[in-house]
Amino acid sequence: MGRTNATMKRILLFYLSLTHEIIGIDASCQCIGYEPLIINVRSSQLSASSVRNDNYFPEQSKRTGNGWCSDTPDNPLQSYIEVDLMEIKNIGGIITWGKPRQDQFVTSFSIKYRADEVNTWTDYADADGNTTLPGNYNQDIPVLNNFQENILAQYVRLVPSNFTKSPTVRWELLGCAEYIHPCSPQDIDPESSVQGITSENCIRARNNLIRLHYTGLTTHLNVIKFALSGHSLICKNYFTTFGIEMKSVACKVEYKMCEVTEVDGKCQALCNLEQSQVGQPFNILLMIIGDDSTDLCMVEADLSPLGPRGRSVIHDWDAFIQKIGSV
């Protein structure tokens, strides 16, 4: 597909943690596909500190609405728009617009969120601890703020902090629709497969073998490319085996092998899915045969739904939604 290793984005990461001398894998799942949340909520799930007049009700804050504005436009910090997502969602970013075709928009804002009614509100902050997000620079072009780290929240508030003409805003939250659980502790048999941690985040071969099992992956493409990095890996099919589970009958599991080659010093596995597996959860077995110095530090896939962290401008809404939703 002409994509180079440089464009390969890290998505399948796994972290080792050593607790009580038992090696475990932190099964923090990776999001590989997003969907817009606010467009689909009922009006009753949106609320606000106040409304300017009947034209600016909270439900107008959907992308397709006219925008929400409080009755304290000169003191926007006192106002907020809030959504109740009805359950805890894993949220990767926020998109904002101004009032359609009118010169009114929020130029900066902050986000507060909480997991339930009992918890206190948490302020979203970027890596520098800055809680102010850059907003829009005109009324119509959507701006995405891709969060530093995904947040887990049922309730989310947008608090305007600065604006042009009037703090009118439409918004959208991007919720994780598809997950990968890179590895879970039960996938790893510490006795037979993993001996110890060589350096941060690396798995060392035991008895010259590393064996990992990824479960519940999904993709809408029929080819996935993985890149493996580590030490003393041999990028040939016998030594580095990547297989997609095809069927299991009793305790016999059949895997279809992915083609493994060396690209830019990393082992690359090219896996072809059957048409019937596209969009369905599937499992992958990774087996590495090495020696005493072999370790595996990272597994990456070329999936990066939201793009770079921080603010970016969305020029083509339909293409954007398609891109973030299908990996």
Ligand SMILES: *[C@@H]1O[C@H](CO)[C@@H](O)[C@H](O)[C@H]1NC(C)=O
């Ligand atoms: C925080 O971010 C906002 C929006 O990008 C920016 O205007 C502001 O200067 C930043 N504040 C600090 C202290 O870096």
Ligand SMILES: *[C@@H]1O[C@H](CO)[C@@H](O)[C@H](O)[C@H]1NC(C)=O
């Ligand atoms: C708000 O934005 C205006 C320009 O749009 C700027 O002049 C003003 O300093 C900003 N206020 C704050 C508090 O950042």
